[in-house]
Amino acid sequence: MSILASMLKITNIRSVVVALIVLLAPILLSAQSKRPNIIFILSDDHTYQAISAYGNRYVQTPNIDRIAREGVLFHHAMVTNSICGPSRATLLTGKYSHKNGYPLNEKRFDNTQQTFPGILQQNGYQTAWIGKMHLGTLPEGFNYFSILPGQGKYYNPDFISTPNDTVRMGGYVTNIITDLSVSWLNGRDTSRPFMLVVGEKATHREWLPDLPDLGAYDSINFPLPASFSDDYKGRRAALDQDMTISNTMRLKEDLKVHVNYQQNKNSEYGRFTPEQLAPFAQYYEQKISHEFDSLHLSGQALTAWKYQRYMRDYLATARSLDRNIGRILQYLDSTGLADNTVVIYCSDQGFYLGEHGWFDKRFIYEQSLHTPFVMRYPGVIKPGTNSNSFMLNIDWAPTLLDIAHVKAPADMQGTSFMPLVSGKGDTTRWRKDMYYHYYEFPEPHHVSPHFGIRTERYKLVRFYGPADFWELYDLKNDPQELHNIYNDPAQAKNIVNLKKRLKVLITQYDDKDAEKLLKN
Known part of the structure; x- marks a missing residue:
């Protein structure tokens, strides 16, 4: 040639x-x-017991239920450290608290470390976080953000937005977060996929409902949980905490009995407009405070009354949360985005609704260990799917990357749970137990730090700090976790095996502090 x-x-x-x-x-x-869009709705302290999809027959959460009905409902979604800020840090990093450096609330999250939004951004996604973040630093790895400073306020809240301008916005926080989310979605670059985190303030303490929801549950007399009158026998950590409805929950601040509405402008009530304050104050002064005064309550009767008020305010606050989730779903329907958008709803952890006589979270016990988690992925997840597998919040970041067809970094400690819900992939080696580690002590609720293992049947916990003891629960025979059987001679062999498995998990997740404590 x-x-x-x-x-x-x-x-x-x-x-x-x-x-x-x-x-x-x-x-x-x-x-x-055509890579799927992602909307990740993350509420605050909204527990699974408060959702009708999880079996609560006293409340209606039709829009959260819709996501579950059209996708998957997880029955064993659990967190690795049941507290607000650390849970968000785990979402971002796919790592346990001891690895991402954020084990406690009210600290500064290291936003220079690798996070899943930053990875998505590098791979062509538009990323945004709107609403509550509560990590002490501004977001990194996002094309846009508009976040509440700290905990944020329910009425007329401030927002810090790109490029770091702080603006006070009129209205109710849950509605505003939805307005901002829809506005960002309308203005995005439609040639690229997006990932939006919608960070809700609801249902965080002190549970201020939106005006249309005042009194929404006043006609319901909620039954007391089976463990409401727990005496904490044999459980020193449960006995020493400071999170009871009877003693810790405050009449004025939490339940709005005889509130002083004439406070400084930076307080929650100092932000109200006259038009907002009139119906709010009328409801709590003329109805609730008057009712309290007329009853002359004390002792167990007072505690029971406080519980009813807590439940009614908490669930009324959650009512606007569900309604605004409906607004987001309707937006996706009306714009044609629904078929190619993954929608996730979950909370940063669970919460006690009177179980053990408590509110708040922190403990490894079931109601704060579990978090609600529902997910819709059209064409991939079969509607009406239920998952009973152990899924952890370290799995969230790897899963979101997997959905976007991006490989998760090797140092992420979680695993994509898509094989559990898609019907594709090997699930035979999926975890059969989980590891937990809580740190914050003594403020604000005097819960002793602890770590432990939760298997299908048992829960073994080591409390430390000023405390130094173990607890063991048989969840099959004692689902309320009222009987610590660690000192039962019949459990000796079981405890040895559980401690061996606990050691394996501690080593697997490289928890050096727990490893040292386990040797003592």
């Missing part, structure tokens, strides 16, 4: 390659644009 013929052959091959690239480019771009 002559040199000229060879050159012509090469030229023809190059022409064919160029032509193929030209032909395939729209297809490749289309495939890229």
